[in-house]
Amino acid sequence: xxxRLKLVLVVSMLISLLAGCGSGGATDTNSAEGTPxxxxxxxxTTLRIYVDGNRAKDSNFLSVVEAxxxxxxxxxxxxxxxxxxxxxxxxxxxxxGAGDKSTxxxxxxxxxxxxxxxxxxxxxxxNDLISTEKYxxxxxxxxxxxxxxxxxxxxxxxxxxxxxxxxxxxxxxANVPYPSGAWTWDQYIETAKKLTDKDKGIYGSYMLDYDNxxxxxxxxxxxxxxxxxxxxxYDNPMFKDSLQFFxxxxxxxKIQPSWLEFKTKKLAWDGFMTGKYGMHVIGSWYxxxxxxxxxxxxxxxFGMTExxxxxxxxxxxNIGIVQGLGINVxxxxxxxxxxxxxxxxxxxxxxxxxxxxxxxxSAEDIKGMFQxxxxxxxxxxxxxxxxKAMYDNNLGFSDEKIVGTAASEYSSIILQESELYLIGEKxxxxxxxxxxxxxDQAIKDxxxx
Amino acid sequence: MRSLRAMxxxxxxxxxxxxxxxxxxxxxxxxxxxxxxxxFISFVDYNTLKPSFNFIGFDNFVRIFxxxxxxxxxxxxxxxxxVYVPGVIILSFLLASLLNRxxxxxxxxxxxxxxxxxxxxxxxxxxxSIILDPYDGPVNALLNLVGIDNPPLWLxxxxxxxxxxxxxxxxxxxxxxxxxxxxxxQGVPKDLYExxxxxxxxxxxxxxxxxxxxxxxxxxxxxxxxxxxxFQNYASVRSLTNGGPGVSSRVISxxxxxxxxxxxxxxxxxxxxxxxxVIILIITIIQWKGQKKWVHY
Numbered sequence: 001x002x003x004r005l006k007l008v009l010v011v012s013m014l015i016s017l018l019a020g021c022g023s024g025g026a027t028d029t030n031s032a033e034g035t036p037x038x039x040x041x042x043x044x045t046t047l048r049i050y051v052d053g054n055r056a057k058d059s060n061f062l063s064v065v066e067a068x069x070x071x072x073x074x075x076x077x078x079x080x081x082x083x084x085x086x087x088x089x090x091x092x093x094x095x096x097g098a099g100d101k102s103t104x105x106x107x108x109x110x111x112x113x114x115x116x117x118x119x120x121x122x123x124x125x126x127n128d129l130i131s132t133e134k135y136x137x138x139x140x141x142x143x144x145x146x147x148x149x150x151x152x153x154x155x156x157x158x159x160x161x162x163x164x165x166x167x168x169x170x171x172x173x174a175n176v177p178y179p180s181g182a183w184t185w186d187q188y189i190e191t192a193k194k195l196t197d198k199d200k201g202i203y204g205s206y207m208l209d210y211d212n213x214x215x216x217x218x219x220x221x222x223x224x225x226x227x228x229x230x231x232x233x234y235d236n237p238m239f240k241d242s243l244q245f246f247x248x249x250x251x252x253x254k255i256q257p258s259w260l261e262f263k264t265k266k267l268a269w270d271g272f273m274t275g276k277y278g279m280h281v282i283g284s285w286y287x288x289x290x291x292x293x294x295x296x297x298x299x300x301x302f303g304m305t306e307x308x309x310x311x312x313x314x315x316x317x318n319i320g321i322v323q324g325l326g327i328n329v330x331x332x333x334x335x336x337x338x339x340x341x342x343x344x345x346x347x348x349x350x351x352x353x354x355x356x357x358x359x360x361x362s363a364e365d366i367k368g369m370f371q372x373x374x375x376x377x378x379x380x381x382x383x384x385x386x387x388k389a390m391y392d393n394n395l396g397f398s399d400e401k402i403v404g405t406a407a408s409e410y411s412s413i414i415l416q417e418s419e420l421y422l423i424g425e426k427x428x429x430x431x432x433x434x435x436x437x438x439x440d441q442a443i444k445d446x447x448x449x
Numbered sequence: 450m451r452s453l454r455a456m457x458x459x460x461x462x463x464x465x466x467x468x469x470x471x472x473x474x475x476x477x478x479x480x481x482x483x484x485x486x487x488x489f490i491s492f493v494d495y496n497t498l499k500p501s502f503n504f505i506g507f508d509n510f511v512r513i514f515x516x517x518x519x520x521x522x523x524x525x526x527x528x529x530x531x532v533y534v535p536g537v538i539i540l541s542f543l544l545a546s547l548l549n550r551x552x553x554x555x556x557x558x559x560x561x562x563x564x565x566x567x568x569x570x571x572x573x574x575x576x577x578s579i580i581l582d583p584y585d586g587p588v589n590a591l592l593n594l595v596g597i598d599n600p601p602l603w604l605x606x607x608x609x610x611x612x613x614x615x616x617x618x619x620x621x622x623x624x625x626x627x628x629x630x631x632x633x634x635q636g637v638p639k640d641l642y643e644x645x646x647x648x649x650x651x652x653x654x655x656x657x658x659x660x661x662x663x664x665x666x667x668x669x670x671x672x673x674x675x676x677x678x679x680f681q682n683y684a685s686v687r688s689l690t691n692g693g694p695g696v697s698s699r700v701i702s703x704x705x706x707x708x709x710x711x712x713x714x715x716x717x718x719x720x721x722x723x724x725x726x727v728i729i730l731i732i733t734i735i736q737w738k739g740q741k742k743w744v745h746y
Binding site: 093096097098116117121261265266419423425426 | 497498499500575578581582583584602603604605607692693694695696707710711712713
């Protein structure tokens with residue numbers, strides 16, 4: 001072989017090797033539809049959105065996307081990030097930090113994410129788009145619309161309120177009437193005790209290891225995680241009470257797996273679906289779990305009712321989070337991206353079973369929406385059940401998370417320290433004291449930056 | 450330089466250069482450049498989501514010494530190493546000695562010990578969580594049977610979580626060390642044992658005066674690599690306890706990961722990584738210097 005030809009061959013192989021290394025970004029791009037309509041994609045804009053693997057397959061989400069494409073003629077592709085829940089935001093952090101322009105839309109599934117991206121300038125302020133289009137954001141979303149120093153960075157597409165889901169079979173077997181209407185945590189504990197049957201491996205209650213279980217009743221009382229001066233409010237005795245309350249459920253009342261049992265047995269976030277637990281305190285996104293009978297086959301029916309409240313009457317609130325959709329500050333298509341943000345915020349509930357974060361919907365709209373869900377569930381629960389658990393009750397609404405300065409650290413600190421109390425390694429007083437001290441330090445570090 | 454140029458004049462040398470070029474480019478891109486970049490960002494204030502490159506000197510390094518969690522994470526890594534390295538070296542040596550003898554299922558046994566080594570770390574985490582479950586796992590059930598009232602909490606206990614992870618890692622990684630030891634043992638000349646036997650050395654003296662000195666270069670290599678690996682251990686801690694309970698098993702590599710990817714303090718995480726690099730470097734240099742005393746080539 002000619003010497004030059006050899007050289008050309010080797011060099012071209014090398015280049016292709018390097019090119020192969022660099023094309024990673026393109027391989028995880030999938031069209032939402034599989035193959036995009038070629039005539040459409042050449043004439044219209046194509047937007048991209050970050051989604052995790054589950055959402056990319058979620059038929060509800062795909063339906064909203066399809067409807068959007070049909071109604072607006074704008075194409076939407078997925079940038080699928082492997083991983084679940086908040087794990088995917090580790091990659092998104094890096095891409096946004098590096099000023100990536102390739103993905104226009106970011107789902108903000110909890111308020112800590114919105115807080116982080118808004119404050120770091122990663123999201124596009126929507127104020128100009130809203131005023132140019134004379135879009136009545138405040139009228140439609142009311143109290144659910146989040147603002148940072150007068151800037152709106154996202155529109156809310158769902159409000160995820162909490163509820164108690166229960167397993168009707170376990171109630172029937174224990175001859176306990178189903179819970180309904182207003183009730184207190186004491187009544188919850190009493191009910192769970194009647195349901196708990198250790199011999200059959202049945203616990204009356206199930207809760208997970210999220211940070212906000214540690215301060216659930218405190219948030220019901222709308223006590224903030226921060227003081228006026230910005231420091232941690234964890235020395236407020238309510239935090240101590242709510243941690244003790246949570247610990248007692250497993251350690252003292254023994255109505256649910258203790259923290260140690262939960263951790264060492266690696267009990268799952270979807271454990272309630274095993275049918276071994278009487279009641280589950282969780283966000284209303286959980287309703288979707290009952291739709292999936294393939295992943296969760298079950299021989300029992302579920303019911304749902306409103307969240308119990310502290311007996312002293314000072315915390316008559318449901319808790320929850322508002323989920324939003326924002327736009328990458330570096331987007332090349334702000335107008336089209338805003339089209340999707342509006343569309344998704346206004347219409348997601350029609351497809352997904354999420355509760356809309358809108359204030360203009362009539363009672364009829366809401367009932368109609370629940371009817372769709374009830375139909376999908378083959379009438380397992382009634383429209384009235386969901387409506388009473390979510391809307392038609394006397395509960396107010398309070399944010400479930402502590403959102404503010406150094407929120408991620410604060411959350412980790414609460415989990416790390418509370419865990420020591422929950423497994424009996426640290427006293428309650430020492431625990432809240434070290435949470436307060438460490439959180440103050442984290443807040444100080446963050447603000448001094 | 451002239452000699453290099455002269456060398457490159459031959460076809461063979463140029464072809465050779467082309468052949469090493471892919472590796473060289475890869476090494477520069479994926480090893481050397483990130484290392485230099487890590488050193489660079491450890492001296493700037495890239496501690497938010499938005500990149501920021503203002504030079505702040507040693508601030509990130511100084512901060513580590515006021516950060517109890519980071520300091521304790523270095524100590525945790527050290528304790529982990531103290532359990533893991535002796536465990537894996539001693540056990541793999543014993544196992545290799547056993548496998549070096551002739552016995553019935555020898556080929557099968559040699560293959561079987563490789564199984565944990567090729568198993569997925571998440572699968573291992575699940576299996577060990579079941580085995581060590583303090584409520585109704587088989588290990589504690591057995592301990593209860595033999596009359597131990599308060600069996601350890603293993604992965605769930607503050608004082609036991611870290612050693613437990615270390616021992617699970619010993620179990621998983623022992624295969625590699627055993628195979629290397631086995632190769633070394635097979636390289637020990639038979640006549641040395643015969644000579645020792647003629648001189649009246651018993652089994653223990655033969656191991657002490659023939660086997661151990663003869664395999665010492667291998668032992669040295671294995672100790673150095675296991676120490677480095679043990680300081681970098683992340684995956685098994687993450688999947689077994691995620692640093693818990695509390696921060697009782699939060700080793701430094703986990704801490705670095707959390708600082709960078711949960712709190713977005715990239716510069717601070719880089720500074721912790723550089724300190725870890727220096728610690729490993731010092732330990733390796735000390736071992737290198739100390740080898741004269743016990744390694745026989």
